[in-house]
Amino acid sequence: GRIVTPAPGSLLQRGDLVFGAAGTSPFAGGALAEFTIADKDNVVRVPDGVSLLDAAAVPxxxxxxYQTIVPRVKKGDHIFINGGSGGxxxxxxQIAKAVGCHVTTSCSTPNVELCRSLGADVVVDYxxxxxxxxxxxNGILFDHIVDNVGSDDMELYWKCHEFTKPGAVYILIAGSPSLSGLVENVKMKFLPGFLGGGQRKLEGFFTSKKAADLTQIGVWMAExxxxxxxxxxxxxxxxxxxFERLRTGRSRGKIVVDVASETYEKSWSG
Structure with a gap:
């Protein structure tokens, strides 16, 4: 959106086009509105050449x-991303490829070509x-795993020592809200390997709203x-x-709500 009133001390100015995270609570958003408040450190300027629709799809x-991959890998690493066609x-x-990783991902049959077009080196059809x-x-030993899917039985985690290097970290972004899923998470996280627990480090994840990370993503988009x-x-x-579309769990990429782009573009240009 556009800045209407800059925050004190902000480098942004009235009229600047920005993207990022709206709202001031770490637990709730706030972008689904015609006017909203954003922390000055949670939004950055939209780079030239990047459409507002594309920028809106980032956060x-x-x-x-970005945060589950970039700080944790180096050029040449092998990474597996479970669930490559979702948001x-x-x-x-794309981010893993931008930093020089070899990328293996999973998706369903209709999305195999999409994942390949985004740069995936190997695509597994689940x-x-x-x-x-x-x-x-496949015989690849991975340096890093990001799981965007999760499951009740978490077979992927329990077997990941068979296709990862020692020291690899398994980051679980999604997970099952069921009781059995909760039990599995407790076992994976806290039960020692010699007592039947996992043999690779498991980490959950909570996204941080960092302007520097948004800026780098914007640079890559402009490039x-x-x-x-x-x-x-x-x-x-x-x-x-x-939201109905989101609940299906079958989206290919991001779902965007265009609040009033045409109306406000006309009002600012006029």
Whole structure:
């Protein structure tokens, strides 16, 4: 959106086009509104050449992908991203490639070509069998794993020592809200390996709203190294339909609600 009233001490000015995270609470958003408040450190200018629609698709998925990958890998590392065609996964593939990683990802049959087009070196179709067994058969030992999917039985985590290097970290972004899923998470996190616990370090994740990370993603977008993948766009009045689409769990990339871009572009240009 556009800055209407800059915060005291902010380098942003009235009229600047910005993207980032709205709201002032760490537990709630606030972007689904015609006017909103944002912390001055949570938004940055939209780079030249990047559309507002694409910029709007970045948070929080782009930040999550960035923070679970960039600080934890180096050029040449092998990374596996479970769930490459969702909102976080599409950014994860591109960001991992931007920093020089070899990327393996998983998705369903209809999304294989999408993941390849984003730069994935190897794509595992989970509809054809166990992802864990496919990774083991591929023979790649991964330096890092990001799981955007999770599952009740968490087979991928329990078997990840068979296809990761010692010292690899397994980051679980998504997880099952069921009781069995909770029990599995407790076992994975706290039960020692010699008592039947996991053999690789498991970490949960909470995204931080960092201007520097947003800026770097914006630079990559302007350079053409990272792009937003838009599954669908809804008007402000259609917002409930956007949430219905989100609940299906079948989106390819990001779902965007266009609050009033045409109205406000006309008002500012006029």
């Amino acid at each position: 929080i998925a782009g930040l999550t992908a 976080t996964g599409v950014f994860g593939i 509809r054809k069998g166990s992802v864990a067994e496919a990774l083991k058969a 053409g190294k990272v792009k937003a993948v838009i599954d669908s766009k809804f008007s402000f009045e259609e917002a409930p339909k956007a």
